[in-house]
Amino acid sequence: MAEIVLNHITKRFPDGALAVNDVNLEIADGEFVILVGPSGCGKSTTLNMIAGLEDITEGELRIGGKVVNDKAPKDRDIAMVFQSYALYPHMTVRENMGFALKLAKTPKNVIDEKVSEAARILDLTQHLDRKPANLSGGQRQRVAMGRAIVRDPAAFLMDEPLSNLDAKLRVQMRTEVSRIQRRLGTTMVYVTHDQTEAMTLGDRVAVMRTGVLQQVASPQELYDRPVNLFVAGFIGSPAMNFMAGTIESEGLRTSIGHIPVSGAVRQALERSNVGREIIVGIRPESFEDASMVSAETRPHGITFQATIDVIESLGAEKYVYFSQDLGQAVNVAELEELARDSGRADTGATTETVVARIDPATRITEGETAQLWADVRAVHMFDPSTGLNLTLGDNTPGSTATLTDGTATQEPAAPAPGQTTAAETDTL
């Protein structure tokens, strides 16, 4: 059991490619931290550096207080679960799980005891004498977990351990991983590209993009207070909708209509030197069928008309897709380009289509022009050139947003570092 400290860790490959750029991360003893990001963001490289499978170009890595930069994997007291499981095919499940202990010259009876214990936890007891080739995907995954558990290591490192399982098993094993981590209380670093996994598993989630750590925070914090366009678009499913916004004297002009902004916010936006054009982000759940909005909530948002392209019914909710009125939107091409530079392109959201998550009782049908309502208290505003969230008060993780009222998901802003944005978005 140990804490892991990454201090200005950088990885540059021999061909000059910068895979990980100056990452600072402190993982407390017993903490469950997720590294998440799109493929190629350097999350696996970071994990491999912690494991000792990749050299660290610059920076210092400490496990349990000791600098381990130059230590071989075997001297770091860590266990790792690989995406492919990497079970030894010529060994039985028992031998696979006991291999590390055997290498450490543990007495045979102790090995047997620990392997049986791990097998019991993972429900593998009846498979102990089978070879990996004869096991199902889920069983192999559990053997890989077992191989890590029997070690009783200082930390577990997991490299997308569930991505080879089918959807149902993945959800099942997700709970299992969480249960095991809590039971053992061992520090765990878990790499995934799946934001759902990241949100559901971790104590804290570290979002990475092109080798740079974007934000480290609790899942809720990431969702409510993304520091930039990339985190906002990456976390959450369906992704946050982005649209162009133009700052005008009375508020924001967007393709879904005029969003009123309080004087303080507007002043702050002007002070931040972003220019008149910004990117507005609205989460799908901030929309609603206008007819389903109660009279007391209605004033917190704006009502607009949209032609519905597609409706997806998921039972408990409906996803409604509609196109932005591009004619009204500001320079879309420019927005696209700026968004690409600031990372929006990696998030998979398209600019043209907006998705709204609305009450399943809605009577809206495909093709119709419907009245929709958008909660403007939950609007995020981003600087198109830097991607930074302008509505955040400050970027200190752990600080909570000032809510304008009890129902708002998040809001406004105080000066962000480097720029001066402000204050409360009370609306209308």
Add this chain to the structure above:
Amino acid sequence: MAATAATARQRSGWTIANIVAIVLALIPVVWILSLSFKTPASITDPTFFPTHWTWGNYSGILTTSTFIRPLLNSIGIGLIATLIAVVLASMAAYAVARLNFPGKQVLIGVSLLIAMFPPIALATPLFNIERALGLFNTWPGLIIPYVATGLPLGIYTLSAFFREIPWELEKAAKVDGATPAQAFLRVIAPLAAPGMVTTAILVFLFCWNEFLLAITLTATTAARTAPAAMAFFTGNSQFAVPTGSISAAAVVITIPIIIFVLFFQRRIVAGLTAGAVKG
């Protein structure tokens, strides 16, 4: 209909081609077998099968030290050269498959060069070198060139096998606390076993059948191998050709090869790595 007819015709075509190939390969073998059972007097008669059967040729060669000793030399030199070649080739092939080091392409190129060099061009220089070094007519005098010739073959075969073994297995072994040597010996080598056995068979066959160097670099039965020894067989008189003895010896030296291949063939099982990684 047309498709099944075509496949049926195809299949019978292949069957005929196979039979032709097998018959062509087997006729000389059967002919040698037949000759080895003929008496010296009837050896030149034009019948395919012996009219007068005899074990004389076999008892003759198996009671003289001019054949027994070379047979032992063949077995000893072959096994030692194979062992050394496979061990060295495994290490080299592992490096070629897994590591990036300066001169990797040169190493591969040079090993190919050795394989391409005509042995006859090497025979005389080797003869002089070995006489100068005192290796002439000794076991090491044959083992060393055999290992050198077997290595390129081994490196090529084994590096293909090593490339097939998932990289992550080795990472897993390292994280599990294995030193690089332990990771190789306990995880990679067992998985590459089919490749090593294949390589061993090929190298051993080469050593066993090699004639040119064997006859150039030996002078007495101290190191002469069986194929070379057969060239020194003599008939009953100076003018009698020892066809029967040579045939019997040829049959005898084929038997260990057949046993060797049959024994190891069982271990060359495909898909030993199944289950290591998903799918």
